[in-house]
Amino acid sequence: MMRERWPAQCLVDGEWVGKPELPVVNPSSLEEIAKVPDLGEAETEKAIAAAKRAFPAWAGLLAKERSTTLRRWHDLVVQHADELAQILTCEQGKPLSEARGEILYAASFLEFYAEEAKRIYGETIPSHTKDGRIVVIRQPAGVVAAITPWNFPAAMITRKVGPALAAGCTAIVKPAPETPLTAFAFAALGQEAGLPAGVLNIVTGNAHAIGKALCESPDVRVLSFTGSTAVGKLLMAQCAPTVKKLALELGGNAPFIVFDDADIDAAVAGAIASKFRNMGQTCVCANRIYVQDAIYDAFAEKLATEVAQLQVGDGLAEGITQGPLINEAAVAKVEEHIADAVAKGARILTGGTRHELGGTFYKPTVISDVTQSMKVAREETFGPLAPLFRFRGDEDVIAMANDTEFGLAAYFYARDIGRIWRVAEALEYGMVAINSGRLSTELAPFGGIKQSGIGREGSRHGIEEYTELKFMLMAGI
Template sequence: TNPATGEILASVPKLGATETRRAIDGAAEAFPEWSRRLAHDRANILRKWFDLLMENQADLAAIMTAEQGKFFTEAKGEIAYAASFIEWFSEEARRTYGEIIPSHKEDARILVTHEPVGVTAAITPWNFPAAMIARKAGAALSVGCTMVVKPASATPLTALAMAALAERAGVPAGVLSVVTGSAGEIGGELTSNPKVGKVSFTGSTETGKKLMEQSASTLKRLSLELGGNAPFLVFEDADLDAAVEGAVASKFRNSGQTCVCTNRFLVQDQIYDAFAEKLTKAVKKLKVGNGMEDGVDQGPLINQDAVETVKAHIEDAVEKGARIVHGGKPHALGGTFFEPTVLVDVPATARIAREETFGPVAALFRFTGEAEAIAMANDTEFGLAAYAYTQDLARAFRVSAALDYGIVGMNVGLISTAIAPFGGRKESGFGREGSRHGVSDYLDIKYTLMGGLG
């Protein structure tokens, strides 16, 4: 369904445990041959997949905008971002180096090698329907694993289109499968089937915990990229224009529906009013509309439940003393469109201080000094991403070290790239995607003692 218009775009198969088991069996059958292929051959296939993704960037972006809602230029950016992971991991395929360790015996050698874990599974969200698949599948396939993907029910078309291009690029049958349908049935099979060696999930902390419980009986390896409550610290010595630019990029990208979106703006008291004024001025310029229309900066929210969550967070904050200086209600366009919103004087007791809003609401809190800012920023069970703006180099290093987060954007509002490790700590999960570390969770370490060499 198109969230901008309510139009039904297509229907996809509603598959369940039986079909998922069949896909897992196919992945298990394909694994021996795929894992034996030269890294050079796998790299070439992935590189061809990258080329096809970029050649079809506009068409894939149109599909994404139609089913997910983000505006077309942003969707094109996601396709390029997704493709960059396939390109990166096509190159990493050649670099899973082993070790030779000085032996404890004169007639022996210690060898350490890395081997693919086997069949893997990916369960991906609707907010980045291409990138989340590419981060997982690129890493898995590059080192010789096979993968079964369960895309979000709201955005299956992007996943299916990507899989079709992978097949066209030469990915063999069974190496990459997409299973659409019941999240409960498919997820249950992926986490309980003993043939699956690893599950990678991006989504809510609640669901991540459930998947972890379900995977316990077979001790599956897990990568979990879960919820966030990202703080954005603005110190008195910050470049306010740069901070506002970073704030808009961090908060309103994808209509505020990303796991690394700023959820709390922590602004030093001396520059609080000036920052609020500049931010409000910038937010007023954002154009809301159908993502296929020219000049649109913000599309709809994914569904009505998302609208209700945003409304509830705003109402709660206002009841507890916050003021709305811009927006604050569903957009006049109707449907699931929502006004870009700025709240000031938000108290620490507001729900928005504790819960991830996943919508276009900038909530501004005050702090007086650095120690208080760090304490406020870390006062959450989440630990995915954090941001800070300061022109004091010593403070930048102190703050980065003190923030209890897996990712820190210092004087920058956009942090994601294929060449850096993406992931969190605490209840934001564990494991890393992207960079050379991204393949680690798809590899087993084998130690071989070669004796009798004297």
């Protein structure tokens, strides 16, 4: 059944609040599609207080009761997947088929953690005394603050809120200003599924004021953030006085390596899937493509041919595979990286200019003869630019791939099983995809090392971020 109306207000303590003030713009048409509330520190403190009040009762429910509510929420999301995809595409720009895929991916976290709620296990430990027993239990950490990005406005909410609520925590979510409508829609379905007032709160508005309130409040015990490393460091510093638990999924600079024994056609398809998903606006997309000497020219030709056929346009139109970039700053970053590379000797094989559609549409681009001295080797482009680096041997490419402060995701294509094990273990990344251009799933722990973050999301490990261990010694037995 289609809903007649989706909310465009904030959810605080079970009530939809706030006046329409901040515009939400469709990046394809550049038209305003809604206005949302501009809340600040005072309203955020009300949301925190609501979450704190709701926590004891929610945490006190049987795990099966929380599980049932999350499962109902999942079912409603799947039921309304087409409507939610429309909302997502209108405010974020990605093609409708990709948006629907994200909605179902987001739903998968609700399903998974509805099941995992019943599997938060403790342990017994052999005691150090004859009359003692040692028991360890896991308890919900408390109120959770989640700050989510615009590139995956549905999945990044459920990947945090799903495990938090399953564990017995309550939550305040601050979605990105570019994509608040998806957050409101998901919250509305959560309400319909039976989430009590205060268990889930959504606030939009002044990022500095909201972030300050969430970070400084002693009542917020966990902060989960997905976004840039620079902002992640700032949030860490702001959370230090209250010593919160932190779950940070930060920037990436993913290498994509093609060895000379790889299936070239499969590697080309994987590179496109990794690099051009969401117009290259993902933290795990291939940012540096390393190709071994012997197959470099053949791979470059095939990749450029395939990329040139990608269809750019309004994400709501049929057959479109590439939408607009989120804003003008995103386009400027792509242009900066291309200009720097070309000035230092790189060649454009396809694309390299803004699209005829205007606005923030950009042609999917492949450049060759890229070197480690270029900006694209050091900085995350976050756009539809595939730079091709050349390498000779395994040790050379491993050194180049690891030559970054980031360590989120890496990809490589090879067939030799010995090489596969050696390279996979040597790459300094939290996630490595072998012979695949995609690695995200609710079943596996998502996260990075080095300056790409702290903690993991997804899998059974994801729920541990929202629990605290309690050791109990029972003596005199």
